[in-house]
Amino acid sequence: CPMAAAEPAARKRRPKGHFAAGAGRAKRPRGAGRQLEAGMRGILITCNMNERKCVGEAYSLLGEYGDLLYGPEQFSDHEERLSGSDREEDEDDVEAALKKEVGQIRACTEQKLRRFQSVESGANNVVFIRTQGIEPENLVHHILKDMHTTKKKKTRVILRMLPISGTCKAFMEDMKKYTETFFEPWFKAPNKGTFQIVYKARNNSHMSREEVIKELAGIVGSLNPENKVDLNNPQYTIVVEIIKTVCCLSVVRDYVLFRKYNLQEVVKSNKEDAQQNPSSVTEEQNSEVAKAETEEQEKSSKEVKEENK
DSSP states (O other): OGGGSOOOHHHHOOOTTHHHHHTTSOOOOTTTTOBOOTTOOEEEEEESSOHHHHHHHHHHHHHHHHHHHHOSOOOOSHHHHHHHHHTTSOTTOHHHHHHHHHHHHHHHHHHHSSSEEEEBOSSTTEEEEEESSSOHHHHHHHHHHHHHHHOOOOOSSEEEEEEEOEEEESSHHHHHHHHHHHTHHHHSTTOOOEEEEEEEEESOOSOOHHHHHHHHHHHHHHHOTTOEEOSSSOSEEEEEEEETTEEEEEEESOTTTTGGGBTTTTTSOOGGGGGOOOOOTTOOSSSOOOOOOOTTHHHHHHHHHHHTO
């Protein structure tokens, strides 16, 4: 950003003790100041301890495949328009100088808030990358399909990468109202299919895993009675990830084949892989269904109880 050189004089002088007071503060993680909230779409990524490195890996991986699927990012000329209009104003005018600086900050921010943007997830070892102008499901499925085929390891600290196509408040009434519409592309008649629901809660003690699964499975059934539960190899997996007061949702394909969307596991060779083929990336969501529980039912239940203690 071009604004770094000229700072207002008032900003140069800092009160005594300013630096000493902040010396003991820990560095803020990437995404600081931007919080995961209802209404966002993106990609939820789990890692092993090193969140900062995880964000770097995520930007690199998503940027590589994002450019491949959607073309290079197009940056606007908003900053150029701002600087051009400001040239006509009197540079000695304090108000004009302030307006110019604000414009430059806004332009810099707009350039950063592009296709992928890290935000604070609200949980340890979890990174959330907000997306704009892309389909998280297709992008993540494409990445996993490529890694599953090539068996080429591309990350060190990223564990799972889950697309999040919708978010709402993590309260039962909000979730029921939201999913009645959210599930329609996959499960509303004439669409149908087999499904399972996988559930995970972090830093949240007021939601009941059993109640959430029961209610959401009931909604899927109400959209089309032909939607059936399959815990072994369903066509669709409904992913429910709750962090604090935000519920993250997605409906994904090939959840079993792609090792629960684990980037470390999907590159390992397995005899079962030869018997299954990933579904097409461009496949319409027309002729299939949802999902309702995985074989890790008891394991997840124990994890939720431990986290909520």
